[in-house]
Amino acid sequence: MLIVDKKVFSFDNLLLKGNGILLNYICCLMMIPFSPPRIDQKMIDEVVEALKSGWITTGPRTKKFEKQLAAYCKVPAMVCLSSATAGLELMLRWFGVKEGDEVVLPAYTYSATANVVIHCGARPVLVDAGDDFNIHVSLLREAITSRTKVIMPVDIGGWPCNYDAIMQLVNQPEVKSLFNPGNDVQQKLGRIMVLSDAAHSLGATYNGIKTGALADATVFSFHAVKNLTTAEGGAIALNFPAPFKNEELYSCLCIYSLHGQNKDALAKMQKGNWKYDIITAGYKCNMTDLQAALGLVELQRYDDDTLIKRKQVCRFYADFFKTKKWAEVPVQSSGERESSYHLFQLLIKGITEQQRDRIITGIFNRDVSVNVHFIPLPLLSFYKNQGYRMEHYPNAYQLYSREISLPVFYDLTDEQLNRVVNAVADSVEEEIC
Numbered sequence: 001m002l003i004v005d006k007k008v009f010s011f012d013n014l015l016l017k018g019n020g021i022l023l024n025y026i027c028c029l030m031m032i033p034f035s036p037p038r039i040d041q042k043m044i045d046e047v048v049e050a051l052k053s054g055w056i057t058t059g060p061r062t063k064k065f066e067k068q069l070a071a072y073c074k075v076p077a078m079v080c081l082s083s084a085t086a087g088l089e090l091m092l093r094w095f096g097v098k099e100g101d102e103v104v105l106p107a108y109t110y111s112a113t114a115n116v117v118i119h120c121g122a123r124p125v126l127v128d129a130g131d132d133f134n135i136h137v138s139l140l141r142e143a144i145t146s147r148t149k150v151i152m153p154v155d156i157g158g159w160p161c162n163y164d165a166i167m168q169l170v171n172q173p174e175v176k177s178l179f180n181p182g183n184d185v186q187q188k189l190g191r192i193m194v195l196s197d198a199a200h201s202l203g204a205t206y207n208g209i210k211t212g213a214l215a216d217a218t219v220f221s222f223h224a225v226k227n228l229t230t231a232e233g234g235a236i237a238l239n240f241p242a243p244f245k246n247e248e249l250y251s252c253l254c255i256y257s258l259h260g261q262n263k264d265a266l267a268k269m270q271k272g273n274w275k276y277d278i279i280t281a282g283y284k285c286n287m288t289d290l291q292a293a294l295g296l297v298e299l300q301r302y303d304d305d306t307l308i309k310r311k312q313v314c315r316f317y318a319d320f321f322k323t324k325k326w327a328e329v330p331v332q333s334s335g336e337r338e339s340s341y342h343l344f345q346l347l348i349k350g351i352t353e354q355q356r357d358r359i360i361t362g363i364f365n366r367d368v369s370v371n372v373h374f375i376p377l378p379l380l381s382f383y384k385n386q387g388y389r390m391e392h393y394p395n396a397y398q399l400y401s402r403e404i405s406l407p408v409f410y411d412l413t414d415e416q417l418n419r420v421v422n423a424v425a426d427s428v429e430e431e432i433c
């Protein structure tokens with residue numbers, strides 16, 4: 001039994017009435033969550049269809065989702081996988097990144113971006129953030145050495161990095177001549193690879209071009225909290241220049257993601273086609289058709305529904321906080337760029353980290369969930385122990401210490417939006433006024 005606003009609900013009744021959707025709604029009346037997925041009847045039906053088809057591992061739905069995603073991003077090929085982390089690591093392994101190599105990435109990101117570099121035995125070289133939370137492009141040049149193999153820009157909150165500047169930099173004759181190819185693939189590219197961590201930025205645009213088509217390879221995340229979810233999942237958009245053949249690379253990465261086996265389950269289903277070979281000691285990080293079922297529903301409604309709603313939510317917050325002298329509102333669209341509105345990263349002027357933490361406690365006490373994106377890598381035990389120092393990344397720290405991410409999700413109601421902004425304003429004003 002559950003008592004909300006003095007009304008009594010029985011759980012049996014709720015569960016009967018609507019697959020827990022009503023139950024979710026009632027929970028939201030109490031505490032506004034940060035980023036729950038949008039699970040409606042369409043999502044449930046499509047997963048049920050996949051189950052009934054009997055095909056639950058990588059199969060027709062995954063292949064269809066890959067084709068639709070590639071068309072959406074206008075890229076030659078897309079590989080779907082079990083996570084973005086797997087996609088980032090697969091690309092580093094494919095490029096032959098190993099001990100002795102360096103990979104340049106932002107200090108202000110989620111740990112997945114750096115962890116995969118560690119897995120490969122290479123060294124993450126961290127670069128401070130610019131005022132827009134993204135890697136500070138004018139600090140990139142001094143981070144590059146003859147050991148640099150890859151740059152991993154991250155579109156924080158869904159805001160695309162300055163890809164023109166990054167691609168120009170890696171193509172500069174002086175930077176190219178520093179590049180020291182250690183294998184055939186590196187020789188063929190002849191320069192640093194740009195591997196974009198676009199975990200937040202599906203559908204964002206830079207100069208009218210969608211993420212995916214802006215770097216050599218771009219990795220999306222479909223984790224439960226991301227803009228488009230498959231519960232867990234990810235994809236690599238392939239966009240390498242000639243002489244690379246992205247379709248061939250696609251087949252190679254599919255094999256790489258499935259033990260290095262030259263035939264997948266679908267190919268082996270053909271009559272008599274049982275024999276297989278292992279051509280490399282591959283990984284196991286393929287996407288299942290149950291995940292793809294969710295992705296197909298999510299992609300269909302992405303531009304015309306999901307992104308519109310996310311933009312409305314962010315606009316509402318921006319309009320409210322613009323009127324507060326203590327608030328700094330994130331830029332989410334400009335002439336050349338538009339965000340995918342993954343996060344609304346509010347900054348509070350002139351506060352310390354301790355004040356920010358107290359403000360967050362105040363917001364939670366008012367039954368609103370918020371978050372901080374991100375704790376910079378040098379503040380995390382593993383990276384601290386590796387010798388990274390927060391003092392070397394002052395801008396990342398001053399952003400982190402003043403940042404509060406507000407709830408952005410499809411089912412947010414007007415009433416809830418008002419509760420969010422009032423909870424934030426009351427809590428900030430209680431702390432600083």
Ligand SMILES: *Cc1c(COP(=O)(O)O)cnc(C)c1O
Nearest residue numbers: 083084085110112199221223234
């Ligand atoms: C979520 C996230 C990832 C990892 O995505 P998974 O699909 O969970 O592996 C990587 N980078 C950033 C910036 C993220 O926010």
